[in-house]
Amino acid sequence: MTKIDSTTLLEIKDLVASVEDQQILNGVNLKIKAGEIHAIMGRNGCGKSTLSKVIAGHPAYKVISGNVLFKNQNLLELEAEERARIGIFLGFQYPIEIPGVSNLEFLRVATNSRRKEIGETELDTFEFEDLVRAKLDLVQMKPTFLERSVNEGFSGGEKKRNEILQMALLNPSVAILDETDSGLDIDALRIVASGVKKLSTKSTATILITHYQRLLNEITPDYVHIMSDGKIMQTGGPELAIELEKEGYDWLNKYEEIKGDKS
Amino acid sequence: MSNANTVDQIVSKPYKYGFTTDIETEKIDKGINEDIVRLISLKKKEPEFLLNFRLRAYSQWLKMKEPDWAELKYPKIDYQDIIYYAAPKQNQKKASLEEVDPKLLETFDKLGIPLSEQKRIANVAVDAVFDSVSIATTYKEKLAESGVIFCSISEAVSLYPELIKRYLGSVVPITDNFFAALNSAVFSDGSFVFIPKGVKCPMDLSSYFRINSGDTGQFERTLIIAEERASVSYLEGCTAPMFDTNTLHAAVVELIALDDATIKYSTVQNWYSGNEKGVGGIYNFVTKRGECRGKRSKISWSQVETGSAITWKYPSCILKGNGSVGEFYSIALTNNFQKADTGTKMIHVGSNSRSKIVSKGISAGNSNNSYRGLVQIGPQAENARNYSQCDSMLIGDKASANTYPYIKSNQPNSNIEHEASTCRISEDQLFYLQSRGIDFEEAVSMLVSGFCSDVFNELPLEFASEADKLLALKLEGSVG
Amino acid sequence: MTNDLIVQKWLNSIPEAKGILKNIQESGKQCVPKIGFPTHKEEDWKLTNLKRLSNILELNINTNKETNHQIDINNLPNPGKDYFRILLKDNGNPQDKIKFPKGIEPLTDSEIEKSIGQTLEECQCHKTWPIAINNSSINQILAFKVNENNLPGIEIIIPANSKDFNSKRILIHLEDNAELNLLEVILGSESSAQSHIIEIVMGKNSKLNHGLISLGGNKKSNLLSHIATQQKENSEYSFTFIQEGWNLSRLEPRVVQTSGNAKTNLKGLQICNNNDQIATHSFVKFNGPNGELDQLQKAIANDQSHSIFNGVIEVPQIAQQTKAAQLSRNLILSKRAQIDTKPQLEIIADDVRCSHGATISQLQEEEIFYLRSRGINNESANALLLKGFCQEILKNLPCNSTYWTANFNDLIKGSE
Structure with missing residues (x-):
């Protein structure tokens, strides 16, 4: 086994995965250390969202080969909820609406399952309400949000803020935010970005999946990866994203062609 | 005048296929009894197994009761007042078209179905049925080259008795319902299609049914078999002259699809619907059913129902094969005193079976248009999916639209979704079109065809335009 | 006898x-x-x-x-x-x-x-x-x-x-x-x-x-x-x-x-366990214009139970401008359970807006995954979703009904 740096939180090795019999990931490699912020960019259909679903353990996505290690533990052996409890968080691109299920109750059950895992006491309804109210400010949400059903009738911005609220409550080690910036106006984007920044610490890591530079203007990543055809084609610093924004994805094609010529 | 009234006024248009052909016809005596059944079989020189099939059906039929549908009120049919066999007088079926009575060819010409070598429709093989018999089938030789059998069912009985024996009545058993039993006892002719393993039928096949005699019932029988990996697209058209009596049409259609086979069956039904007071017209009581016997087989029904005084018809799919697919696309337009009770049954037996239903009902005048459907997911049909959409459009305030979707599930790992809506032509939409210079009549017809577009898209190309025209025709008339 | x-x-x-x-x-x-x-x-x-x-x-x-x-x-x-x-x-x-x-x-x-x-x-x-x-x-x-x-x-x-x-x-x-x-x-x-x-x-x-x-x-x-x-x-x-x-x-x-011009809201829930047969046969008729109906019927079928819904809506000619919406949502949780649902619309008036819908399914995989991705285990996710499914109806009950429905969570099998 490879020797892993103690600060490595997540390591993805040669990951090949499919959904509905269609292979989407064709060998993804990625290593993420504590304190880092990574951005993954790429065109629609390049496999960004699939990667996030596979890490989170969506049952419809099948891993064909490869490995995902979280703190040196095989993540692929775990159920989705077990992954969440040990500190993997996925911020959904399209958070689902669940009519009838109260947001407050949902948040409490989720938070307690995480607290139990990390040896903290579970909170009763009153204690939890105190906790959640304190966190609401982070995403500038009103307490009335808690009375409503999970995401039901929420605007796009409200849904994304609800995702960040969940992240604040669950305190994950690795947070993957799948196009959290899409569908947000500039104010909502700032709220979400500042929430994410406040939640990123030296001991946690964040993966931002995005199409656009504008989120990266708010949160400067340490690394930028460009995905294409189910693989990470290129890795660089923040300047790579700026270049991409300037040149568009066709620039990436050229890069691929050059690379293709070499081989 | 309000738009609604005007729409109401323009939805009548004379029936253009209402002429009769003056031709000498051989008819047997009115009425039904065992001797008549034997006589029909004898006239058709049938083997014994088929006579027995007919006799069994007849004795079952005697024990059955005519269905009593709450929504379908019609005067009682006197089954002894119907002629069960009528054929244009000509010696046997002709080997070549040149020998067919020119009057018959002329009739089909007039109906827009030219049969002669020079004029025939390119790339569509036609079986033309006149009253009780098939008079001609085009492109037979060309089809034979690829192994496709396309002929009248009478011919098939004498040439391919083994296939008939194996498949006839295997999807619609003789006891299935009152009219299916009657058909099984007295069926006269119809089409037979057999597509062997791995063959994609090189052209569309088509049957054209013409009722000519006023007192004759039409009981045709169609059987289509697609073997493994075979595929075929089949079209059916129907017209009848105008009589002020009601004529009974009780057909049975059976489709069988084996592994990976596909059958697409399209109907444009334009039987005479009776006059604006509701006198005359065809009683169209039809049993159509397909069985997806093989894995990943597919049966797709599409129909445009504009004719008949009463239509009672539920083209259905039994989805036995794992991964099989059933589809039903329907447009039913009723006007004056027409009644249509139509829909489908999707019986999911195999796992991963899928079905889709899109039904558009348009009712105008005093007509009644009902959708009646069943979606059933059996206990073995793991992962089955159904989606249904049934929309109704009402034109005028005397027309009615009903929907009766029966939905039944025994399988937790399945998904059924049904949606239905009722609307009328929106005045805003009409106004929008009119304000762009489109005249009222055209605007109505555009909106109706827009309402039906989901189904038009599923019709074979040649049929889609014909169907669109047919709808426009039905809705066309003098404004104001 | x-x-x-x-x-x-x-x-x-x-x-x-x-x-x-x-x-x-x-x-x-x-x-x-x-x-x-x-x-x-x-x-x-x-x-x-x-x-x-x-x-x-x-x-x-x-x-x-x-x-x-x-x-x-x-x-x-x-x-x-x-x-x-x-x-x-x-x-x-x-x-x-x-x-x-x-x-x-x-x-x-x-x-x-x-x-x-x-x-x-x-x-x-x-x-x-x-x-x-x-x-x-x-x-x-x-x-x-x-x-x-x-x-x-x-x-x-x-x-x-x-x-x-x-x-x-x-x-x-x-x-x-x-x-x-x-x-x-x-x-x-x-x-x-x-x-x-x-x-x-x-x-x-x-x-x-x-x-x-x-x-x-x-x-x-x-x-x-x-x-x-x-x-x-x-x-x-x-x-x-x-x-x-x-x-x-x-x-x-x-x-x-x-005489129309009124508003009707029907919200039904049937929870079928064991060998139960539970049926709702509803009938709504508009004898005048401008009537409104909002109907939501839900069912959960477990074990060998049988759930039936038959919902008739009649809109005669006099009932112009009627707005009627009916939805039947059903969860089938066991292979031995059976659900029959039949919305039934009978309309003669032409200027109406009527719709009906019906679904029969399991709980939605995406909803379960969303909850699981937040650390909630499969059983709790199921229970939470079933509770939410019922809550959409229960919340409409008048008076102090919680006393009677407090035990509902235990009643919904398949949640444990």
């Missing part, structure tokens, strides 16, 4: 009613054999378990003996000032004993005689078998009129006695502009059967928020119930009904907007 014989024997065994109920019983007894025991050939009874239906007729009728209930009805929490509780447990005339709050008055005998059956007729169900059965065996009637708003809620508790068939009738008249919150609680008992009919007349501009919680208690209990309501212009009727734990339950909400 044939069903006809069972029916005859049953008719003969009915204890005679007193007072105004006598005439009703007589007419009912004549009607029962005319209508005849239901058969599967009748569309309305096609799916009903007729064996269970005929078993009902073999029970004693209106014995009036105390039984232990799933909930101790003699020790209910104090309703406080906001609710007025009526416990319909004895035979005889309950009106004598009740001191209604101000704004509610009992109907007089002559008012009862004049109006009984009238709403059923308006709702086109007066000649049906369950009504005839109720008429012929009826032994208790609660009838009152409401002529104010701002009243305390009314809670009516109707317990059953074990191995007993019990018929009750309630008549409620809401005068013009009156408003009321009404919660009925029907409790089954060991092998009991209840025939419960309520007739409601709603005056102009009146408002009724009506809840019905029927808990069979999983004791082979049976319930046949008609809830018939006629609404005048500008009235609003909201009816929320829950069925759970019955061997056989058939609930028939029937609403007629006598």
Whole structure:
């Protein structure tokens, strides 16, 4: 086994995965250390969202080969909820609406399952309400949000803020935010970005999946990866994203062609 | 005048296929009894197994009761007042078209179905049925080259008795319902299609049914078999002259699809619907059913129902094969005193079976248009999916639209979704079109065809335009 | 024994009613054999378990003996000032004993005689078998009129006695502009059967928020119930009904907007476990223009249970500008369970907006995954979603209904 740096939180090795019999990931490699912020960019259909679903353990996505290690533990052996409890968080691109299920109750059950895992006491309804109210400010949400059903009738911005609220409550080690910036106006984007920044610490890591530079203007990543055809084609610093924004994805094609010529 | 009234006024248009052909016809005596059944079989020189099939059906039929549908009120049919066999007088079926009575060819010409070598429709093989018999089938030789059998069912009985024996009545058993039993006892002719393993039928096949005699019932029988990996697209058209009596049409259609086979069956039904007071017209009581016997087989029904005084018809799919697919696309337009009770049954037996239903009902005048459907997911049909959409459009305030979707599930790992809506032509939409210079009549017809577009898209190309025209025709008339 | 014989024997065994109920019983007894025991050939009874239906007729009728209930009805929490509780447990005339709050008055005998059956007729169900059965065996009637708003809620508790068939009738008249919150609680008992009919007349501009919680208690209990309501212009009727734990339950909400221009909300939930057969047959008719209907019917089918929904909406020619929406949402959780649902729209008016929809499925995989990705295990995610599924209906119940529905989480199997 490879020797892993103690600060490595997540390591993805040669990951090949499919959904509905269609292979989407064709060998993804990625290593993420504590304190880092990574951005993954790429065109629609390049496999960004699939990667996030596979890490989170969506049952419809099948891993064909490869490995995902979280703190040196095989993540692929775990159920989705077990992954969440040990500190993997996925911020959904399209958070689902669940009519009838109260947001407050949902948040409490989720938070307690995480607290139990990390040896903290579970909170009763009153204690939890105190906790959640304190966190609401982070995403500038009103307490009335808690009375409503999970995401039901929420605007796009409200849904994304609800995702960040969940992240604040669950305190994950690795947070993957799948196009959290899409569908947000500039104010909502700032709220979400500042929430994410406040939640990123030296001991946690964040993966931002995005199409656009504008989120990266708010949160400067340490690394930028460009995905294409189910693989990470290129890795660089923040300047790579700026270049991409300037040149568009066709620039990436050229890069691929050059690379293709070499081989 | 309000738009609604005007729409109401323009939805009548004379029936253009209402002429009769003056031709000498051989008819047997009115009425039904065992001797008549034997006589029909004898006239058709049938083997014994088929006579027995007919006799069994007849004795079952005697024990059955005519269905009593709450929504379908019609005067009682006197089954002894119907002629069960009528054929244009000509010696046997002709080997070549040149020998067919020119009057018959002329009739089909007039109906827009030219049969002669020079004029025939390119790339569509036609079986033309006149009253009780098939008079001609085009492109037979060309089809034979690829192994496709396309002929009248009478011919098939004498040439391919083994296939008939194996498949006839295997999807619609003789006891299935009152009219299916009657058909099984007295069926006269119809089409037979057999597509062997791995063959994609090189052209569309088509049957054209013409009722000519006023007192004759039409009981045709169609059987289509697609073997493994075979595929075929089949079209059916129907017209009848105008009589002020009601004529009974009780057909049975059976489709069988084996592994990976596909059958697409399209109907444009334009039987005479009776006059604006509701006198005359065809009683169209039809049993159509397909069985997806093989894995990943597919049966797709599409129909445009504009004719008949009463239509009672539920083209259905039994989805036995794992991964099989059933589809039903329907447009039913009723006007004056027409009644249509139509829909489908999707019986999911195999796992991963899928079905889709899109039904558009348009009712105008005093007509009644009902959708009646069943979606059933059996206990073995793991992962089955159904989606249904049934929309109704009402034109005028005397027309009615009903929907009766029966939905039944025994399988937790399945998904059924049904949606239905009722609307009328929106005045805003009409106004929008009119304000762009489109005249009222055209605007109505555009909106109706827009309402039906989901189904038009599923019709074979040649049929889609014909169907669109047919709808426009039905809705066309003098404004104001 | 044939069903006809069972029916005859049953008719003969009915204890005679007193007072105004006598005439009703007589007419009912004549009607029962005319209508005849239901058969599967009748569309309305096609799916009903007729064996269970005929078993009902073999029970004693209106014995009036105390039984232990799933909930101790003699020790209910104090309703406080906001609710007025009526416990319909004895035979005889309950009106004598009740001191209604101000704004509610009992109907007089002559008012009862004049109006009984009238709403059923308006709702086109007066000649049906369950009504005839109720008429012929009826032994208790609660009838009152409401002529104010701002009243305390009314809670009516109707317990059953074990191995007993019990018929009750309630008549409620809401005068013009009156408003009321009404919660009925029907409790089954060991092998009991209840025939419960309520007739409601709603005056102009009146408002009724009506809840019905029927808990069979999983004791082979049976319930046949008609809830018939006629609404005048500008009235609003909201009816929320829950069925759970019955061997056989058939609930028939029937609403007629006598001249349209009214609003009707129907929200139903049936939770079917074990061998239950639970059915809702709803009927809504608009006898005038501008009516509105919002209907949501939900069912959960578990074990070997059978859930049935049949929802008729009639929009005759006079009912232009009707807006009606009906949705039937069903969860099938077991391979041995069965769900039948049939929305039924009959429309003659052309200027209407009507829609209906139906779904039958498992819980949605995406919803479960969303919850699991937040650390909630599969079972809890299921339980949470099922609770949410029910909550959409339960939240509409009037009065202090949580006392009755508090145990619902445990009732929903498959959640544990």
